[in-house]
Amino acid sequence: MxxxxxxxxxxxxQAQVDAVLDRFFSLSRKRAAPLGPEYAGLWDALEANTSxxxxxxxxxxxxAYQSLGGTDLQAAAYVGAAFELLHTALIVHDDxxxxxxxxxxxxxxxxxxxxxxxxxxxxxxxxxxxxISAAVIAGxxxxxxxxxxxxxxxxxxxxxxRLLEVMDEALFASAAGELIDVDFSFGADMPRVDDIxxxxxxxxxxxxxxxxxxxxxxxxxxxxxxxxxxxxxxxEIGIAYQIVDDVLGVFGREQETGxxxxxxxxxxxRTVMIAYATTTPDWARIxxxxxxxxxxxxxxxxxxxxxxxxxxxxxxEGLARYYANRALARLAEAHIPHALRTELHPLADTVLRRVK
Amino acid sequence: MxxxxxxxxxxxxQAQVDAVLDRFFSLSRKRAAPLGPEYAGLWDALEANTSxxxxxxxxxxxxAYQSLGGTDLQAAAYVGAAFELLHTALIVHDDxxxxxxxxxxxxxxxxxxxxxxxxxxxxxxxxxxxxISAAVIAGxxxxxxxxxxxxxxxxxxxxxxRLLEVMDEALFASAAGELIDVDFSFGADMPRVDDIxxxxxxxxxxxxxxxxxxxxxxxxxxxxxxxxxxxxxxxEIGIAYQIVDDVLGVFGREQETGxxxxxxxxxxxRTVMIAYATTTPDWARIxxxxxxxxxxxxxxxxxxxxxxxxxxxxxxEGLARYYANRALARLAEAHIPHALRTELHPLADTVLRRVK
Numbered sequence: 001m002x003x004x005x006x007x008x009x010x011x012x013x014q015a016q017v018d019a020v021l022d023r024f025f026s027l028s029r030k031r032a033a034p035l036g037p038e039y040a041g042l043w044d045a046l047e048a049n050t051s052x053x054x055x056x057x058x059x060x061x062x063x064a065y066q067s068l069g070g071t072d073l074q075a076a077a078y079v080g081a082a083f084e085l086l087h088t089a090l091i092v093h094d095d096x097x098x099x100x101x102x103x104x105x106x107x108x109x110x111x112x113x114x115x116x117x118x119x120x121x122x123x124x125x126x127x128x129x130x131x132i133s134a135a136v137i138a139g140x141x142x143x144x145x146x147x148x149x150x151x152x153x154x155x156x157x158x159x160x161x162r163l164l165e166v167m168d169e170a171l172f173a174s175a176a177g178e179l180i181d182v183d184f185s186f187g188a189d190m191p192r193v194d195d196i197x198x199x200x201x202x203x204x205x206x207x208x209x210x211x212x213x214x215x216x217x218x219x220x221x222x223x224x225x226x227x228x229x230x231x232x233x234x235x236e237i238g239i240a241y242q243i244v245d246d247v248l249g250v251f252g253r254e255q256e257t258g259x260x261x262x263x264x265x266x267x268x269x270r271t272v273m274i275a276y277a278t279t280t281p282d283w284a285r286i287x288x289x290x291x292x293x294x295x296x297x298x299x300x301x302x303x304x305x306x307x308x309x310x311x312x313x314x315x316x317e318g319l320a321r322y323y324a325n326r327a328l329a330r331l332a333e334a335h336i337p338h339a340l341r342t343e344l345h346p347l348a349d350t351v352l353r354r355v356k
Numbered sequence: 357m358x359x360x361x362x363x364x365x366x367x368x369x370q371a372q373v374d375a376v377l378d379r380f381f382s383l384s385r386k387r388a389a390p391l392g393p394e395y396a397g398l399w400d401a402l403e404a405n406t407s408x409x410x411x412x413x414x415x416x417x418x419x420a421y422q423s424l425g426g427t428d429l430q431a432a433a434y435v436g437a438a439f440e441l442l443h444t445a446l447i448v449h450d451d452x453x454x455x456x457x458x459x460x461x462x463x464x465x466x467x468x469x470x471x472x473x474x475x476x477x478x479x480x481x482x483x484x485x486x487x488i489s490a491a492v493i494a495g496x497x498x499x500x501x502x503x504x505x506x507x508x509x510x511x512x513x514x515x516x517x518r519l520l521e522v523m524d525e526a527l528f529a530s531a532a533g534e535l536i537d538v539d540f541s542f543g544a545d546m547p548r549v550d551d552i553x554x555x556x557x558x559x560x561x562x563x564x565x566x567x568x569x570x571x572x573x574x575x576x577x578x579x580x581x582x583x584x585x586x587x588x589x590x591x592e593i594g595i596a597y598q599i600v601d602d603v604l605g606v607f608g609r610e611q612e613t614g615x616x617x618x619x620x621x622x623x624x625x626r627t628v629m630i631a632y633a634t635t636t637p638d639w640a641r642i643x644x645x646x647x648x649x650x651x652x653x654x655x656x657x658x659x660x661x662x663x664x665x666x667x668x669x670x671x672x673e674g675l676a677r678y679y680a681n682r683a684l685a686r687l688a689e690a691h692i693p694h695a696l697r698t699e700l701h702p703l704a705d706t707v708l709r710r711v712k
Contacts, residue, residue, distance in 0.1 A: 028528075035532035035558060042535060093496060096452075097489045117542065126542055133453045133538040136492070137531045140449060140499055144527050147503035151520060164507060171500050172384075175493045176391035179398060182489040186473065186482055202391060 013066075016077035017058040021050060021084065024149065028141075045109050046138045050088045057083035057212045063347075064216030064230055067339035072219075078153030079219060082146045082167060083212050089143035090174055090207065096135045097182065101128070104258045110135035143171070159218060166215045170207035177203025184270040193275045193319075197239055200246075205238025225335050233330040237348055240323035244354045246271035247316050250304060262300045266293050272319060273312040280310040317355040324351045369422075372433035373414040377406060377440065380505065384497075401465050402494045406444045413439035413568045419703075420572030420586055423695035428575075434509030435575060438502045438523060439568050445499035446530055446563065452491045453538065457484070460614045466491035499527070515574060522571045526563035533559025540626045549631045549675075553595055556602075561594025581691050589686040593704055596679035600710045602627040603672050606660060618656045622649050628675060629668040636666040673711040680707045 025047040032039040058080025065076045092109055095101075101111035114131030122130060150163050180199040184191055191199075213230040222230075248257050249264040250273065264271065268291025277286050289295060289303045307313045328348045331341045381403040388395040414436025421432045448465055451457075457467035470487030478486060506519050536555040540547055547555075569586040578586075604613050605620040606629065620627065624647025633642050645651065645659045663669045684704045687697045 031528065032532065035529065036536045036554070038535055038539060039532045042531075089496070093492050097485075097492050099485075121544075122542055129453075129455075130538060130542055134535070136449050136453050137534055137538075140445070140495075140527065141531055143496055143500055144503055144524070147500055148520065148524060151507070151517075161507075164504065168500070168504060171496065172387065173391065175398075175497055176388065176395045178493055179394055179490070180392045182486060182493075183394060186478055186486055188477075198392070 013059070013062045013073070013077070013080075014055055016073055017055055017080045017084065018051075020077045020081040020149070021047075024081070024145065025050075042134060042138055043141075045112055045134070046088070046092075046142060049092065049109055049138070050084060050142070053084070053087075055080070055084060057087055057208055060209060060212030060234070061216040061219075063343045064213045064222075064340065065220045066216075067343040068217055068220035068222045068226065068337060070216070070220035075153045075155055076216065076219060078149055079163060079215050080212070082149035082153075083170070083207070083215070085142045085149060086146035086167065086170060086207060089139045089146060090178075092135050092139035092142065094178065096132055096139065097178070099128075099132070101131060105260070108135070109138050146171075155219065159221070162218045163215055166211050166218065170211040173202045173206035174204075177201070177206070181270075185268075190275055190278045191270050193272050196270055196272055196275050197243075199270075200242040201235060201239050204242055205235055209238035209241070210234035223335065226337075226340075229330050229333055229336060230340075233327050233344065236323045236327035236330065237344075237351060240320045240327065240348075240351045243272050243316055243320040243323070244351055247273065247313060247320070247355065250307065251313065262295060262297070265290060265300055265303055266295045267291065272316045273307055276315045277307060277310050277312040280312065282306050282310050286310070320355050321352060324348050369415070369418045369429070369433070369436075370411055372429055373411055373436045373440065374407075376433045376437040376505070377403075380437065380501065381406075398490060398494055399497075401468055401490070402444070402448075402498060405448065405465055405494070406440060406498070409440070409443075411436070411440060413443055413564055416565060416568030416590070417572040417575075419699045420569045420578075420696065421576045422572075423699040424573055424576035424578045424582065424693060426572070426576035431509045431511055432572065432575060434505050435519060435571050436568070438505035438509075439526070439563070439571070441498045441505060442502035442523065442526060442563060445495045445502060446534075448491050448495035448498065450534065452488055452495065453534070455484075455488070457487060461616070464491070465494050502527075511575065515577070518574045519571055522567050522574065526567040529558045529562035530560075533557070533562070537626075541624075546631055546634045547626050549628055552626055552628055552631050553599075555626075556598035557591060557595050560598050561591055565594035565597070566590035579691065582693075582696075585686050585689055585692060586696075589683045589700065592679045592683035592686065593707060596676045596683065596704075596707045599628050599672055599676040599679070600707055603629065603669065603676070603711065606663065607669065618651060618653070621646060621656055621659055622651045623647065628672045629663055632671045633663060633666050633668040636668065638662050638666050642666070676711050677708060680704050 025043060029040050029043045032043050058077070061080040061083060062076055070076060091103065095103060095108050095110060100108065101114055102108055107115060110131035112131070113134035114127045117127035117130040118124070147164070147167060150167050151160070153163075155163060177199050180195075181203055184199065210231050211234070213234040214227050217227045217230050246264065246269070249259055249269070249271070250261055252259060252261055254261055274290065277283055286303060286306045289299050292299075328345065330336070331344055331348075381399060385396050385399045388399050414433070417436040417439060418432055426432060447459065451459060451464050451466060456464065457470055458464055463471060466487035468487070469490035470483045473483035473486040474480070503520070503523060506523050507516070509519075511519065533555050536551075537559055540555065566587050567590070569590040570583050573583045573586050602620065602625070605615055605625070605627070606617055608615060608617055610617055630646065633639055642659060642662050645655050684701065686692070687700055687704075
């Protein structure tokens with residue numbers, strides 16, 4: 001998620017969210033220490049998994065909150081931290097579902113525990129089991145505490161109730177999207193472009209953009225109209241973001257994105273580009289190269305060339321631009337305060353820039 | 357969990373908890389229907405997994421609550437339902453960790469989705485993956501909503517804060533116990549009896565007995581002393597219950613318990629009986645028969661005979677009686693109201709009766 005620079009003082013907002021998470025993990029580790037020799041270590045692993053990200057979701061919370069006049073930065077930090085824990089929980093469990101032991105080239109919780117089990121003499125099957133088990137448990141702890149951190153923000157009454165509903169919606173939608181994504185990978189048929197957009201929206205855009213923005217607005221006491229417009233903006237910029245993410249997953253520069261550019265091809269991941277390509281005459285040349293764990297760099301280059309020549313890449317980029325422009329149009333609506341427009345406009349620009 | 361008969365009107369309390377859960381699942385399914393063809397079905401599967409149990413944990417909540425003077429049965433029903441969802445989440449994810457596709461001889465969520473995938477043409481590996489994926493997602497939904505249901509009970513302020521802390525403790529301890537249990541199954545050494553008791557307490561007794569009883573007492577506005585004594589009672593009766601459960605897991609009558617009496621032996625499950633047996637001269641005859649998926653009924657009978665002749669069975673039963681009696685002694689303390697004593701005494705008796 002490179003390039004997301006929102007207006008200053010982003011660092012101090014980041015620092016506040018980090019402080020909330022530091023306190024949370026520190027307290028949890030202390031509680032954990034008497035409950036078995038390994039339990040504090042699990043919390044350490046969970047903390048390590050939660051740190052170091054770009055804190056995009058907390059940024060969404062703060063962006064809406066501050067530009068809508070919110071001043072209780074501590075409460076906003078708790079809500080932002082809650083979304084960060086939800087994000088951690090979802091990616092940890094996503095890796096369990098995919099049986100992935102690393103993420104962005106680095107061992108995740110399952111990978112860490114698999115390594116340790118192997119180092120202490122477990123065979124491969126037992127070591128993987130231990131890794132997956134630790135990841136299931138760790139994800140549960142993060143998930144439950146995303147609900148708890150909203151509560152511990154100190155807000156009360158109607159605002160608290162609505163914030164919890166937003167967090168509920170974030171998980172509810174993400175679970176729906178994850179289930180669709182799981183079914184995509186088992187279906188013989190290629191989903192249509194709009195099915196993929198639906199999945200991307202549910203699985204990622206809702207909890208990453210729509211809900212954090214809504215949460216920040218609700219916390220700031222914004223009007224229903226503003227909250228709803230932010231939800232729409234979040235949905236559209238989130239969809240644009242995911243389309244771009246998938247384009248970069250094939251065409252990006254690994255040093256910049258941190259993502260492999262063969263992983264999605266080897267996995268045969270259902271993306272807008274791929275769905276589009278199925279409708280083109282050259283699909284018969286692309287299809288045999290997808291979903292092959294042994295795809296070579298030369299073959300990957302061939303697929304990339306075909307995704308360009310069939311127009312699949314430019315279609316996806318155009319679709320991303322379309323959604324980003326729709327998102328920008330939301331910001332132009334009369335009831336959107338100038339500060340909010342100023343705060344979020346660069347977000348849309350950033351998404352658009354990544355498809356140049 | 358046969359035989360748990362608490363004072364009437366248990367049926368009406370049960371009905372109220374069921375009503376809360378019915379409403380919750382009904383609303384969730386309606387929300388789910390537009391979000392993909394399969395999502396409502398996942399909620400149906402989750403509801404099916406949550407229904408039909410003995411609702412032991414909600415009974416604990418009500419037992420404490422009503423006998424300590426509580427009258428807002430609706431609030432108690434929400435808290436009881438919250439514990440029931442937590443229980444569902446933990447067993448669903450426990451089955452994911454153990455890669456179990458059935459529980460008590462019936463397909464669980466993973467098993468159901470594996471069946472469906474197989475029926476629609478998936479190969480064995482893909483079908484298992486689909487099953488496990490659905491179970492991870494379903495468990496997440498149950499877990500998050502255990503936190504939410506406490507909140508939706510309508511209680512506020514200090515009571516709400518404390519109830520959420522109790523729910524937090526329930527998950528926190530269960531995760532610690534699950535991690536210990538995972539490590540038990542990978543360790544070459546046999547744990548000691550007290551390590552097993554610690555694991556059983558953390559993994560099961562805390563969320564099944566200690567926390568529901570504390571929650572009911574807190575909800576009723578009971579004194580700190582009473583809440584603490586109920587926690588102690590819950591810990592001790594919970595440990596007794598788990599020891600008995602493990603004895604029945606080898607020596608029980610399957611028609612009564614619904615549990616296999618070879619499953620634990622085949623799994624080589626670390627129990628008090630087994631830990632005790634390691635210290636006896638006949639361990640060399642028992643050890644080769646444990647942890648064998650192909651254990652025959654004759655071999656199982658041989659192990660049972662040895663667990664009796666070595667004194668392992670009677671040791672475990674004696675230990676269960678010890679903890680049950682300690683629990684009863686808690687009830688005899690002066691500050692425990694008569695109604696609470698009357699309510700909970702049969703619980704201890706039931707545990708003791710199962711070891712006769």
